[in-house]
Amino acid sequence: MGLAGNGIRYPQSWSELLPELAGLILRLLLCHIDRLRFSCVCRRWRLAAQQHRPHLPPALPFVCLNYTAFLSLPAGEARRAAAAAAAPAAEGISCHGCFDGWLLYGPHERYSNIDKCSLTNPLSGATIEMPLHLGDRAKSNMLYTRKFIVCSPDLISAGCSDCVAFYRPGDPSWSVSPSNDNRGYYVDFAFYRGKIYALNNLADELFVHEAGSGAAVEHAIKAQSPNNTVGDLDKNKLSCHYLVVSCTGKKLLMVKWTVPPYHRRRPTTNFDGITVEVFEADLEEGRWLEVSSLDDVEALFLGRGCSKAVRFNGEDERFQGNRVYVLGYDNFFGYCCDAMPSYGFCDLRSGRIGQVRHDRMRVAAWPVISMEWFFPLE
Numbered sequence: 520m521g522l523a524g525n526g527i528r529y530p531q532s533w534s535e536l537l538p539e540l541a542g543l544i545l546r547l548l549l550c551h552i553d554r555l556r557f558s559c560v561c562r563r564w565r566l567a568a569q570q571h572r573p574h575l576p577p578a579l580p581f582v583c584l585n586y587t588a589f590l591s592l593p594a595g596e597a598r599r600a601a602a603a604a605a606a607p608a609a610e611g612i613s614c615h616g617c618f619d620g621w622l623l624y625g626p627h628e629r630y631s632n633i634d635k636c637s638l639t640n641p642l643s644g645a646t647i648e649m650p651l652h653l654g655d656r657a658k659s660n661m662l663y664t665r666k667f668i669v670c671s672p673d674l675i676s677a678g679c680s681d682c683v684a685f686y687r688p689g690d691p692s693w694s695v696s697p698s699n700d701n702r703g704y705y706v707d708f709a710f711y712r713g714k715i716y717a718l719n720n721l722a723d724e725l726f727v728h729e730a731g732s733g734a735a736v737e738h739a740i741k742a743q744s745p746n747n748t749v750g751d752l753d754k755n756k757l758s759c760h761y762l763v764v765s766c767t768g769k770k771l772l773m774v775k776w777t778v779p780p781y782h783r784r785r786p787t788t789n790f791d792g793i794t795v796e797v798f799e800a801d802l803e804e805g806r807w808l809e810v811s812s813l814d815d816v817e818a819l820f821l822g823r824g825c826s827k828a829v830r831f832n833g834e835d836e837r838f839q840g841n842r843v844y845v846l847g848y849d850n851f852f853g854y855c856c857d858a859m860p861s862y863g864f865c866d867l868r869s870g871r872i873g874q875v876r877h878d879r880m881r882v883a884a885w886p887v888i889s890m891e892w893f894f895p896l897e
Contacts, residue, residue, distance in 0.1 A: 534561045541567035542574070549835060550591045551578035551642075551895040576832045580820055582846065582862065583893040586614035586622060590877060592838075618667040619825040620896030625651060625662045636661050638669065640896050647675060649686050653693050666824060668710045674731050676715050678708035683715050683728040696728050697736055707826070709762035711771045716800075718762050718773065723807060725773075725800060740805050759845075763826040766817050771800040772828075773807060774821055776845050776865075790872040795843055795865040812867045816840040824891040837875075841868050846890045847876075 616623035625636035703721035722742035847861035
């Protein structure tokens with residue numbers, strides 16, 4: 520340590536960075552990769568990162584492009600290394616989906632002799648192998664599953680359009696819930712209070728599946744009465760529905776993001792006609808309750824493969840609480856292949872809707888034909 524004229528000791532090298540300063544720096548690093556780079560500088564910085572980790576705001580999600588590259592937020596830098604390193608080396612295997620912090624790998628269609636698929640954490644390399652098929656069911660190929668949820672290290676859930684399946688690593692097959700006959704088809708799923716909740720496409724009906732079993736399905740929220748319809752929808756508009764659990768784990772939320780049909784045809788900066796509605800599931804009364812705002816530090820990231828609530832400390836004005844973020848690939852800001860990779864947000868406090876586009880010249884995976892939120896797992 521060096522001694523200044525005023526008697527204050529200052530570190531002579533960056534390796535002697537004071538823990539308090541390390542904490543201030545880490546709070547400004549919202550990208551998970553940048554935090555990892557900080558830890559790799561030296562042993563003392565790694566110890567400082569471990570010390571401050573429980574107190575840091577959550578890292579921002581990546582945007583997974585084409586299942587081959589990760590677009591970091593907020594910088595917009597495309598990173599390929601993690602996905603490439605995690606890709607299985609076996610011939611005929613490719614990536615088919617992104618779910619939370621996992622990538623789904625399975626065979627190309629022409630490789631019919633492969634009967635396995637797997638979920639891989641591209642940061643840690645952890646892999647969970649699973650059977651590819653659900654027995655003799657018509658829609659049995661797991662590569663076309665709507666959503667995978669890793670409920671725990673020993674339980675995987677697969678949400679299909681007509682059922683929910685469960686798998687315990689090492690078991691010979693999936694356990695399948697009763698078919699969703701005559702109840703429309705499932706559009707989203709969430710793991711809440713130890714159970715899988717499924718939302719259908721007909722009248723925002725909610726069904727609950729006991730995790731890990733093929734027991735009978737319970738009807739948690741039935742179709743609302745005509746005088747109490749949840750989010751009356753113009754048939755000419757496009758609406759996507761999402762289930763997401765609050766940061767505290769105490770609330771199950773449903774979000775509807777609705778747009779006029781012309782937003783599907785071309786990129787636009789005209790947000791007239793877009794509506795965002797948030798509802799909370801009242802499971803005791805079997806109904807949806809409209810929510811006017813979220814917690815001031817809670818934001819919702821919505822996507823087809825994963826929807827998640829994240830807490831923000833408010834230090835970065837681009838990412839604030841009481842907001843809903845949605846990917847451009849969900850057809851709300853023009854088709855992904857016609858526009859820059861983008862995401863939009865709705866500020867529930869003010870009602871303002873905005874869009875963030877990233878420069879296509881900085882994106883390594885172009886053209887972009889798929890986008891999903893990717894939340895890095897430690």
